[in-house]
Amino acid sequence: MxxxxxxxxxxxxFRVSFYWAETSDGGGTVPAELTEELDPWRRCMRGTWSDLxxxxxxxxxxxxxxxxxxxxxRPSTCHDVREGDAQCLRARERWGLSVPQLISA
Ligand code: SF4
Ligand code: SF4
Structure with missing residues (x-):
């Protein structure tokens, strides 16, 4: 589960960054007003370009x-994170949460 x-x-x-064309003003789905420009090619979700x-x-x-x-x-970056993968485990560790129980196929 x-x-x-x-x-x-x-x-x-983490900083959640992605190719600019994923935003609504670039023809994509991510609401542009919830993003900020990281560089000429990339946007990131507001609030994630921070130490916290x-x-x-x-x-x-x-x-x-x-x-x-x-x-x-949501941007492709979010689709790419999988429960139990290295990024997930790092994030959970950062928040002091236990490692997810993985369902074996
Ligand atoms: S899944 Fe949603 S809330 Fe989480 S980082 Fe992506 S856009 Fe933000
Ligand atoms: S278990 Fe937590 S850290 Fe892992 S993918 Fe789900 S929401 Fe992200």
Missing amino acids: SQCQSCGACCAS PLCVALQGEVGTQVSCAIYPD
């Missing part, structure tokens, strides 16, 4: 109950 809905650590641990990252689209409380306000429209 996914622990993501009671976690959210990866939305509050916290994505502006994250709702709820990390480690308790969370949801993504733009889940269907």
